[in-house]
Amino acid sequence: MANRSQKENTRERIISSAKKLFAEQGYQKTTVVDISKQAGLSEAALYEYFQGKEDLLLTIPDLWVSELLKDLDEQLFGIKGAFGKLRKYLWWYMRRVEQSPLDAKIVYLFLKTNANFLNTQVYSNVRKLYSYLLDIFEEGRTSGEMRGDLNPRFARDIFVGTMDHIITRWLLKDMSYSLFENLEDIFELMTDAFKAHNSEMLNNLHNEAVGVGSENGGDREALA
Amino acid sequence: MANRSQKENTRERIISSAKKLFAEQGYQKTTVVDISKQAGLSEAALYEYFQGKEDLLLTIPDLWVSELLKDLDEQLFGIKGAFGKLRKYLWWYMRRVEQSPLDAKIVYLFLKTNANFLNTQVYSNVRKLYSYLLDIFEEGRTSGEMRGDLNPRFARDIFVGTMDHIITRWLLKDMSYSLFENLEDIFELMTDAFKAHNSEMLNNLHNEAVGVGSENGGDREALA
DNA sequence: CATAGGACCTAATATCATTAGGTCTCCCGT
DNA sequence: ACGGGAGACCTAATGATATTAGGTCCTATG
Known part of the structure; x- marks a missing residue:
C-alpha cells in the first residue's frame, strides 16, 4: 500500500x-x-x-494526450452546431496547451523527430483527437451550416495546420504571450472559408451585383 | 585551384x-x-x-533556405494579382520541397528541436520567406481583391500553417504520394476566406436574402 | 631536392546511456 | 523475536560515440 x-x-x-x-x-x-x-x-x-531516456520521452506525451482524449468528448457534449463545436474545440485545446506547456513543447518540438513516432500510442491518439474534427465538418456540411461542397479533410488540414502553427510559434517564443491573443479574429477569418454562402448564395442573388461592392475596386481578372 | x-x-x-x-x-x-x-x-x-555534428545539422538547411530565398523574387516577378502570387508561391514552394525532400525533412523535423534554432541564419531566412506573404496579403487588401478587413498576419498564419501541415504529414508518411494531390482544392478552400465579397457584399445586397440560400437549412443561432 | 602546408589518418580522451552486481530496509511467516 | 526474501535504491563498471591530440603523407614551390 x-x-x-x-x-x-x-x-x-x-x-x-x-x-x-x-x-x-x-x-x-x-x-x-x-x-x-x-x-x-x-x-x-x-x-x-x-526502459531509458527514449521511453521517458515517449511516455510523457502519451499520458498527456490520453488525458486530452478522455476530456474531449465531455467538452463537446451538448454544444450545438458545427461552428459552435469547432470554436469550443479550438478554445479548449488552446487552454489545455497553455495549462501544460511542458507537455505541449515535448509533443510539438521533440516527438516528431523520433523515428518511432508513427508507431507510438501518442500518434494514434493524436489522430483520434484530430478525427473529431472530421465529424464536426461532416456535420456542418450536412446540416447546411457549412458549404455543401466542403471536403472535411481539407477543412481539417486548414484548421489543424493553423492551430499547430500558432502553437508552435508560441512555444518557440518561449510562451511569452497569451495563446488567445487574436484567436477570435483568426478563428473568424479561417472559418469564413467553411461557411455556406459565398458562390452558392451569390449565384442565387443576381449576378450583376458582382463588382459593385464598395470594397471591390480591384481587377478581378487576376483571379482567373 | x-x-x-x-x-x-x-x-x-x-x-x-x-x-x-x-x-x-x-x-x-x-x-x-x-x-x-x-x-x-x-x-x-x-x-x-x-565544427561538429550540430554544425552540420545547421549548415544543411542554411544552404537550402538561402537558395530558396534567392529564387523567390524571381519566381514571383511579373505575376499579376495577389491571388496569382499566392498561388505561385504555394506551387513553387511545394515543388521545391518535392525536389529536395531531404533538406525539407531536416528543416521540418529536426531543426525546430534544436535549442539554437531561433538564433540561426536559417530561422531568419525562413522568416524572410514568410514575410513575402505579408506583402502579398497587403497588396490583396489594398487592391480590393481581398477583404478590406483582412489582417495580413492572420492570413499568413493560416496559409503557412496549412502549408506546413501538409508538408509535415507528407514527410512523416515518407513522401509516399504527391504533394500536389488535392493542392488545388485546398488552395481554393483556404483562399476563399481571404476573398473580398462575403459579409461586405452580402450586406450591400438585401439582408433578407440571408437564410434563403438553398444550402442553408441549418440553425444559424448556434453561431452566436 | 628540401621543405612547408594542407588533407588526412590513428589513437587517445571525455561524456554519456545503460547494466552488473551489490546493500539496506522493511515486512512476513514461523 | 528473527531469518529470509523482496523491493527500492546505490556504486561502479561497460560500451558507444563525439571530439581532440598528435602525427603521416603527399604535393607544390622555391
Whole structure:
C-alpha cells in the first residue's frame, strides 16, 4: 500500500523532472544524470521505472494526450452546431496547451523527430483527437451550416495546420504571450472559408451585383 | 585551384552524406562515424570541415533556405494579382520541397528541436520567406481583391500553417504520394476566406436574402 | 631536392546511456 | 523475536560515440 503509492510517487517525480528538463534544455542536451538528480535518485534507479531516456520521452506525451482524449468528448457534449463545436474545440485545446506547456513543447518540438513516432500510442491518439474534427465538418456540411461542397479533410488540414502553427510559434517564443491573443479574429477569418454562402448564395442573388461592392475596386481578372 | 575545388568537393560529399543519413535515420541515430564513412574519410577529417555534428545539422538547411530565398523574387516577378502570387508561391514552394525532400525533412523535423534554432541564419531566412506573404496579403487588401478587413498576419498564419501541415504529414508518411494531390482544392478552400465579397457584399445586397440560400437549412443561432 | 602546408589518418580522451552486481530496509511467516 | 526474501535504491563498471591530440603523407614551390 504505502509501497505502491511510494513507487507511484517516485515515478511521477521522475516524469515531472524529465518533463521540466526536456522542455528547458531539449531532449538531446538533457542527460539521464540530470533527470535522476532532479528527481533525487541515482541513474540506475531510474531504469527501474523506465526502459531509458527514449521511453521517458515517449511516455510523457502519451499520458498527456490520453488525458486530452478522455476530456474531449465531455467538452463537446451538448454544444450545438458545427461552428459552435469547432470554436469550443479550438478554445479548449488552446487552454489545455497553455495549462501544460511542458507537455505541449515535448509533443510539438521533440516527438516528431523520433523515428518511432508513427508507431507510438501518442500518434494514434493524436489522430483520434484530430478525427473529431472530421465529424464536426461532416456535420456542418450536412446540416447546411457549412458549404455543401466542403471536403472535411481539407477543412481539417486548414484548421489543424493553423492551430499547430500558432502553437508552435508560441512555444518557440518561449510562451511569452497569451495563446488567445487574436484567436477570435483568426478563428473568424479561417472559418469564413467553411461557411455556406459565398458562390452558392451569390449565384442565387443576381449576378450583376458582382463588382459593385464598395470594397471591390480591384481587377478581378487576376483571379482567373 | 585544384586544391580549392578538391576541398569544395569533399565538403559537399560530407554534406550530402550527412543529409542522406540524417533524413534516413534521424539526427540522433546518425553517428559521426556513419557520416565520415559514407563520405569516404575519417571522423577526424570531418572536423576539418565542420565544427561538429550540430554544425552540420545547421549548415544543411542554411544552404537550402538561402537558395530558396534567392529564387523567390524571381519566381514571383511579373505575376499579376495577389491571388496569382499566392498561388505561385504555394506551387513553387511545394515543388521545391518535392525536389529536395531531404533538406525539407531536416528543416521540418529536426531543426525546430534544436535549442539554437531561433538564433540561426536559417530561422531568419525562413522568416524572410514568410514575410513575402505579408506583402502579398497587403497588396490583396489594398487592391480590393481581398477583404478590406483582412489582417495580413492572420492570413499568413493560416496559409503557412496549412502549408506546413501538409508538408509535415507528407514527410512523416515518407513522401509516399504527391504533394500536389488535392493542392488545388485546398488552395481554393483556404483562399476563399481571404476573398473580398462575403459579409461586405452580402450586406450591400438585401439582408433578407440571408437564410434563403438553398444550402442553408441549418440553425444559424448556434453561431452566436 | 628540401621543405612547408594542407588533407588526412590513428589513437587517445571525455561524456554519456545503460547494466552488473551489490546493500539496506522493511515486512512476513514461523 | 528473527531469518529470509523482496523491493527500492546505490556504486561502479561497460560500451558507444563525439571530439581532440598528435602525427603521416603527399604535393607544390622555391
